[in-house]
Amino acid sequence: MTTVLPHLPALQVVIPLLxxxxxxxxxxxxxxxxxxxxVSWLMPVIAxxxxxxxxxxxxxxxxxxxxAPPWGIEYRVDLLxxxxxxxxxxxxxxxxxxxxxxxxFEIDEGxxxxxxxxxxxxxxxxxxxxxxxxxxxxxxxxxxxxxSSYVLIALGRDRRALLASFQYLVMGTIGATFYVIGVGFxxxxxxxxxxxxxxQRLGPAWAEHPRAIVAALAFVxxxxxxxxxxxxxxxxxxxxxxxxxxxxxxFLSATATKVAIYLLIRFYFSIFGVAIAFDTLPIAQIVIALxxxxxxxxxxxxxxxxxVKRMLAYSSVAQIGYITLGIGLANQAGLTxxxxxxxxxxxxxxxxxxxxxxxFYRAGTVNLAELSGIGRKMPVTLAVFTIAGxxxxxxxxxxxxxxxxxxxxxxxxxxxxxLVLVIVGSSLIAMVYVGRVxxxxxxxxxxxxxxxxSDPPLPMLLPILLLGAATIYFGIDTQWSAGIAxxxxxxxxxxxx
Amino acid sequence: MTAVQSADSLVPLAVLLPFVGALLIPxxxxxxxxxxxxxxxxxxxxxxxxxxxxxxxxxxxxxxTQLVAVAPGLLLAFKVEPLGMLFALVASSLWIVNSIYxxxxxxxxxxxxxxxxxxxxxxxxxxxxxxxxxxxxxxLFLFYELLTLSTYPLVAHKRDAAAIRGGRIYLLLLLGxxxxxxxxxxxATWVLAGTLDFTPGGILAGKAGAPVIGMLLALYVxxxxxxxxxxxxxxxxxxxxxxxxxxxxxxxxxVVKAGVFCVLKIAVLIFGVETLSxxxxxxxxxxxAGVTVLGASIIALRQDNLKRRLAYSTVSQLxxxxxxxxxxxxxxxxxxxxxxxxxxxxxxxxxFAAGSIYTASHLTEVSQLDGIGRRMPxxxxxxxxxxxxxxxxxxxxxxxxxxxxxxxxxxxxxxLAVAIIVFSTLLNAAYxxxxxxxxxxxxxxxxxxxxEAPWPIVVALTxxxxxxxxxxxxPGLPHALARLTIGM
Numbered sequence: 001m002t003t004v005l006p007h008l009p010a011l012q013v014v015i016p017l018l019x020x021x022x023x024x025x026x027x028x029x030x031x032x033x034x035x036x037x038x039v040s041w042l043m044p045v046i047a048x049x050x051x052x053x054x055x056x057x058x059x060x061x062x063x064x065x066x067x068a069p070p071w072g073i074e075y076r077v078d079l080l081x082x083x084x085x086x087x088x089x090x091x092x093x094x095x096x097x098x099x100x101x102x103x104x105f106e107i108d109e110g111x112x113x114x115x116x117x118x119x120x121x122x123x124x125x126x127x128x129x130x131x132x133x134x135x136x137x138x139x140x141x142x143x144x145x146x147x148s149s150y151v152l153i154a155l156g157r158d159r160r161a162l163l164a165s166f167q168y169l170v171m172g173t174i175g176a177t178f179y180v181i182g183v184g185f186x187x188x189x190x191x192x193x194x195x196x197x198x199x200q201r202l203g204p205a206w207a208e209h210p211r212a213i214v215a216a217l218a219f220v221x222x223x224x225x226x227x228x229x230x231x232x233x234x235x236x237x238x239x240x241x242x243x244x245x246x247x248x249x250x251f252l253s254a255t256a257t258k259v260a261i262y263l264l265i266r267f268y269f270s271i272f273g274v275a276i277a278f279d280t281l282p283i284a285q286i287v288i289a290l291x292x293x294x295x296x297x298x299x300x301x302x303x304x305x306x307x308v309k310r311m312l313a314y315s316s317v318a319q320i321g322y323i324t325l326g327i328g329l330a331n332q333a334g335l336t337x338x339x340x341x342x343x344x345x346x347x348x349x350x351x352x353x354x355x356x357x358x359x360f361y362r363a364g365t366v367n368l369a370e371l372s373g374i375g376r377k378m379p380v381t382l383a384v385f386t387i388a389g390x391x392x393x394x395x396x397x398x399x400x401x402x403x404x405x406x407x408x409x410x411x412x413x414x415x416x417x418x419l420v421l422v423i424v425g426s427s428l429i430a431m432v433y434v435g436r437v438x439x440x441x442x443x444x445x446x447x448x449x450x451x452x453x454s455d456p457p458l459p460m461l462l463p464i465l466l467l468g469a470a471t472i473y474f475g476i477d478t479q480w481s482a483g484i485a486x487x488x489x490x491x492x493x494x495x496x497x
Numbered sequence: 498m499t500a501v502q503s504a505d506s507l508v509p510l511a512v513l514l515p516f517v518g519a520l521l522i523p524x525x526x527x528x529x530x531x532x533x534x535x536x537x538x539x540x541x542x543x544x545x546x547x548x549x550x551x552x553x554x555x556x557x558x559x560x561x562t563q564l565v566a567v568a569p570g571l572l573l574a575f576k577v578e579p580l581g582m583l584f585a586l587v588a589s590s591l592w593i594v595n596s597i598y599x600x601x602x603x604x605x606x607x608x609x610x611x612x613x614x615x616x617x618x619x620x621x622x623x624x625x626x627x628x629x630x631x632x633x634x635x636x637l638f639l640f641y642e643l644l645t646l647s648t649y650p651l652v653a654h655k656r657d658a659a660a661i662r663g664g665r666i667y668l669l670l671l672l673g674x675x676x677x678x679x680x681x682x683x684x685a686t687w688v689l690a691g692t693l694d695f696t697p698g699g700i701l702a703g704k705a706g707a708p709v710i711g712m713l714l715a716l717y718v719x720x721x722x723x724x725x726x727x728x729x730x731x732x733x734x735x736x737x738x739x740x741x742x743x744x745x746x747x748x749x750x751x752v753v754k755a756g757v758f759c760v761l762k763i764a765v766l767i768f769g770v771e772t773l774s775x776x777x778x779x780x781x782x783x784x785x786a787g788v789t790v791l792g793a794s795i796i797a798l799r800q801d802n803l804k805r806r807l808a809y810s811t812v813s814q815l816x817x818x819x820x821x822x823x824x825x826x827x828x829x830x831x832x833x834x835x836x837x838x839x840x841x842x843x844x845x846x847x848x849f850a851a852g853s854i855y856t857a858s859h860l861t862e863v864s865q866l867d868g869i870g871r872r873m874p875x876x877x878x879x880x881x882x883x884x885x886x887x888x889x890x891x892x893x894x895x896x897x898x899x900x901x902x903x904x905x906x907x908x909x910x911x912x913l914a915v916a917i918i919v920f921s922t923l924l925n926a927a928y929x930x931x932x933x934x935x936x937x938x939x940x941x942x943x944x945x946x947x948x949e950a951p952w953p954i955v956v957a958l959t960x961x962x963x964x965x966x967x968x969x970x971x972p973g974l975p976h977a978l979a980r981l982t983i984g985m
Contacts, residue, residue, distance in 0.1 A: 390646070394676070396639040402568060408681075412688050420681050427676050435668060443653050443661050478568050 009062035009075040020120035029112035043089035051082035070194035076133030122148035164239035175226030182219030228260035231294035241313035246357030254350040269492040287328035294321025299429035334410020339485035341403035351388035351467035362453040373446030384468030389434035399474040504560035515623030576632035579981035585629040595746040601953030620647035634693040663738035678720030699769020723756025741852030749844035782823035789816035794924035829905025834979035836898025843886030849958035850880035853950040868941025879962030884929035894968035
């Protein structure tokens, strides 16, 4: 054990990376799935061990290949990214059993091994972004995760998936380019790519080249904003989520945007710092304005979507608005709300997309009009959909309420009570789009088209139940969600305000 | 274990029991008799548990228990204070009667989806207990929303276009108003007072000026859509598409009383009567309540559908209770608490009668009821007693609540309130007495056929009718609890 423990940060990324290569060599679906499952289930163990070390002994710094920072690549785990690592790893582990039937149904046999290969690559990339302490290394992992997710999306059942994937590829590449230009500026200004090192040198550099730093901040914001689907840079997301294979939508919605949000938080609070990003520059105003637009406009679009996956995708854009609102508020309660919503939204949206994935598996459609009475045919699945749906609305007793409570408190702390109205207003719109599905699913008579649908097999049903239960659990016991978010927020704002 | 400790552990038991019942009911879905047995058993056990709390509460104890701290300031906790005790007693004992009634009604009308019906009912009662015993606003809000969600399927029970539409209005209005107004009010209370606990004397004294307190009060009374103050009363008539047992227990007792109970509790234990009267918040609230009392009565006059007439009567009667609060005299608040009980028993009787008529002869309109009293003497006898209770005539419980409120209004020189109460009593008489007259003194057009509804229905409505009269002669218990509420 003693020889393995110090290398856990490296293993967190290396194991899925090697797993991806092995998957490609295996070529057959069953062993590839087995390998992906084993890796997925190992990841949260490592992530939990890392988080435990951080809680016990403070941030971990791991020097890749023994090269000391700032020259070598440093993996750095503190409370914030320990939390994100565990979130990504745990969601991956929880939803993996669902993949066997779902992928078997939606993807040709010859491509399934490649599918699992791409998934592991994507997982490695996402975990890498979260764990690395090096701004350029983060770009590399960003590209790994993005390229693999283009492939995953393109594996969708009909040809529209190709267009969606291409659209995402173009937008994602622009985003990555912007990000790397921003990092380039920072390298020119500070001579370093290590995040801690950049943060330390940025103060003196601000005095000499403020405009260059503003440019760097702008490029990074736009680049990462594209990846996290910050309104109005979200246009790739609804198509990508709607046309990707069901399981891919679950995975990406719960993890990919969340990791990008982490990266943005890292840049704003740890690298540029509150003093530059929020006290000197109008980042807060811009981010809050865009968040409000996302919460209202994307929610309204969701109300009029007839495809449930697209509806949930627009809902994601709106919910990401809640998270960025927390970033923009940049106070203790607000940032806690944003961070805890990273977690809560991942759980709730994964539950919703899993449920709708199961509906597609049984009924062959996700078009709302064709789903009348589906609740009576798939009661367990739709019950979880209902619970998680009310989570989006933010009814008390669900995880969603906790996020909104903190966000609203953060808004009131700033004295912006109008923001409270926006938060509840967006909840009301969510009530309409969730209620619309519930009414059709539960109260209408089942149509002949879905006459033979029933709850999915156990490997699909268990992840659905698990995430449904988590939606309620994290609405009542928030020690591990809001507790860690609160401590992370405190560390991010630490002493600067 | 001492008596106090055992009372403490009874509180979560009382809230949990209906939920346990809700889990057990589906197990017996293929054996209807056993299934209804579970409902009756749960209702009886709940009633016993609630009565077990009565002794300690009258003795001055306030049993309480904390389950979990959700976040700083957000505690899931229960504490039994007298007003909640009163509400829980009414709801839990009427649940037994209503369950007997439901068995008769649902079977005689061959209603589909009965298992789901009884499950939702149990969850709704569990939520009601949670509201009654909530120690703080967060717990109250949690169960308030759960009550809305669990009653939504009951409103839409028929699953036809009208039921779905009624359910939609119900859900959007109740959930919407609570999210848009109630929740921000709770947030603001937390920011102002730093606590959400119900505290005798209130928690907002000296925390904010008159405009802020006024805004906050408005957010609460309109955010609590279940109290059905105009203009947020539409959901109640819309909810009448539900089967009659739902209208009877939920939309005459549990749900609507939860609404006025919340208003009463928030006024007394969050704002504090003194804070409200010092800051002069009584006038506008009286006005809103008065408009609702009179407006709903006038609309009720014009309703031919019996259940809709009863629904508008409920809207009107609920605002009596809000009016009692708005007068802000201790005696009028006692009257409000008394009226909460009296209206519950009286209105459930009226709905039972309406359902009985529907079951026996499928009549739904007032104009069809000529001579029905001769065929259904028990039903219409109980209806008459209930109607007298609504008007507020002795010897019914309805008289007491109005008497106390009137005394309070005169003592504090709220002449407007006096006028509203007197005038609305006339209106009540105008829309109830013609029904009684029709039933007993007009010749039946359809001739003499049919008789009483099945016996469980008749038993249930006789029981509640008798209770309406009994409470006039024995008002000791509700009166004692009402007095304890305001600390007398």
